[in-house]
Amino acid sequence: MNKTTMVSVIIPSYNRGSTIKLAIQSVLDQTYKNIEVIVIDDGSTDNTEEIILELNSDKVSYYKNAKNIGACGSRNRGINLAKGDYIAFQDSDDEWLPEKLERQLEFLSEEDCDIVSCSMQRIEGKKNEIYPPYVPENNSNSFNQLLFENFTSTQTILGKKKVFENYNFDERMPRFQDWELMLRISLFFNLKHLNKVLVKSYLQVNSISLNAKSAIAGLKLIYNIHKEAIEKNKSIEARFNLKIAEYMLANGENPKKYYKKTYDLSKSSKILLFYLMSKLSLNKLLFYFKKQYFSFKNN
Template sequence: MPTVSVVIPTYNRAFVIGDAIRSVLEQTFQDFEIIVVDDGSTDNTAEVVKSFNDDRIRYIRLDKNRGAAAARNVGTRESKGEYIAFLDSDDLWLPTKLEKQLEVFKKSNPGVGVVYCDIFVLLRHRVYVVKRRDKGHIYSELLGGAISTPSLLIRREILKDVGGWDESFPAVQDRELELRISKKYGFEYVDSIEVVVRAFSKGVSYLNNPNRILGLNLFMKKYLKDLLANKQAMGKTYIEMAHSYCRIGKCNIGIKYMLKAVSLGYVKPTVGIMLLVAMFGSDIYNIIWSIYQTIHRLFFKVWGRKRIPKNIMEFLMRYERNKRLLGLSK
């Protein structure tokens, strides 16, 4: 039986899933299995996965597209490892991820159910690092935002205990699952960047996707009592909703959520700017958003690459598509 099961859900990501699989195969800790769950792809995903000559890789194809949560649940049910990790098919693990996380588990008390790590986000227009230092029972902290799914390593029995991923959520599934886990189990972290999150095209994680609005609505309905008791988390969620509505052409609704956030005391300069711009309508809002993105791209071309840690840059250069995101190749 493998120590770790790595579940990779994918949908029409043949052009990047090979990178994700390769990053797992190059782990310093090698006692794992890889379960690729193809969520009804129409491209050559199967061909790419089967091109790897490694008995630890299993490919499961679903008969129709059921969403990431369902695909992760299928992978979990098929897994055999003591620990389960999830890797999105766009993303990459640094070679020491599993080794470092398992070391933390060994040193932790039995009440710890999840170990996560820092992530490096690589977009077409900018890069940044996400660091969290929340540990223990962090329910209130998670109400305001999830820990990135590819950074998680979870004890298998805990996923079974909390019921796995909620398939009714088309987005925000990570925050919802982590909240259920945090009610009963502790979290720990690895103090280093071990994951690269990449973005090649729009998905449910993008704020202008209607599915994200649906997911946020379900999230607020399910956790309304706790959110109302945590004004910071509630305000932040309202702003997520506001931006999502403005991006899909419904600034009239977005403004209402911005005002709700302000009424809770969630007052920040960015919220004031968003509210001012939203009053001119969605067309102007999206133009200003595009300008903002353009400024980020220009900043990145001049200074951005210089801010990337040397060890992370060396890792990124091992993958051709990263060079394109960094503007180093066509």
Template sequence: MISVVIPTYNRAGLIRQAVESVLVQEKEELEVIIVDDGSTDDTVNIINSMEDDRIRLICLEKNSGACHARNVGIQAAKGEYIAFQDSDDVWYPGKLHKQMKYLLKENADIVFCAFNRVDTQSGRSFAFPTTEICNPHLPVTQDVLLKKNLISTQTMLGRKECFERVPFNENFPRMQDWDLVLRLSHRYCIRFQNEVMVDTRIQPDSLSMNPKAGLMAFRMLEEKYHNVLRTLPPARNRFARHMAEYAVMCGEKVSTCGIRALLSDLSPKERRAMHLAIFRGLTKGFLKRILPHRYRCLGKMSEGYKKTESRH
């Protein structure tokens, strides 16, 4: 049996579609464990109205975060295998059957599929990851995962024992899925199934939500994997750029955000080149996306300056 764990918090408008996309999965025996993390809206009532014997609802008294809710669901699971779904995303029909078949064929402990990222504001979407950055013919190693966060929780299916022995880190402020798969890859065989089987929703301004937590998460990952990152220039450079971006969002000095430790083993020439690459990464598009208000202000100031110049 497959146990599907769904954490939810105040998702009254989306939870039904997410759960129904799980219930329509064919050919697999499953239970759906929904862990409500202290919702204050109509989420619980909507779940209770879905009359299906496969649904088990666990209500937590206080909001403790999605990672805690997932760990509660893992401990309550009766299935030999566990999959995760988020309360605002949608699975494609046949996802579980295809993943189960692939897991057994490849003798893997955990498999994950590609997903379609949908921007709810613009309606645009793109598939991720691609075979250019993730080889479906080889196990996904920690080195590959450090270069980019490839796996989202709702794309995974794995043996229950994997998630019992390596649970979600409830103290991690953000990017908990990245931290989880990095730890899992050290002990278990993870394989990529190159087929889009999930739609994930990108909410408006999601990149700018809680940047302090994002910076803290990168610092924690950098500290934990510092020695490995020293041997992986592409991953190290990406870490440095993202830490710089979050520092800008937080109003911190880039020089104090943790980049010095990350680039400490570089020669002075390499370090200067890396700093230049980082600041080139803080592009006009990045500023427009993350800091729209400040960007508009800067634009108005620039236009005013040009008009003043033209008068002289």
């Protein structure tokens, strides 16, 4: 990879004064130095601007939205401002390992692909896990792999600028915007995964039910966008219905309709039990049971 190639790193932020410095500094500390950092402040009311100005780096450009437009809109604004040949995304509360950009650029060149994701370490209090929890196959059918299970996350993505000039984040998406974008991109561009942990993602400790409503809406949007492809594959269709059911359960809703669809497609005895409990309006008991013995965490 030519060291004169510039990478534009886009960081949307909203009231992340307590974490934004670490996020930006981890980008400035990259072993690959030809970068620009574009911070899009989405109308913060805290000390975000002050902290960024204190960094006093000529590599960092700061823009503040006149009104709150959301992370997707902010990232799209950053794409329009980017001057680099490549674009990467960082979240305002996460940390890159020093060799992230260098390793990804080398991989992208060696594999002759348009966009690359990497693995990351998810940290929540004393808990941590590696994501994705499996090794994606770098074959030509990344769309079907993604449709079955997302293996990307915004802060792990680096790609050629031409990719993002043609495909922006869908601003309707309340959640899973990275997954939705990568699905569209994988139909037309070569997407591969670098199986190396290069990002630390710090998850905020809060109730899953706080995010469940947006997760349900996001999953239903993705389902509608890719309905034809999803319904061609029973395993993929069952997985989508199960994800919706799990988030409905976490949101205090009765998911019997989606457990029924999942069971009809999978014939799983465990799903049949979940469906029967929901049918008997025991969904609150089921939620308690699953919270104790199963993981609700989804991508």
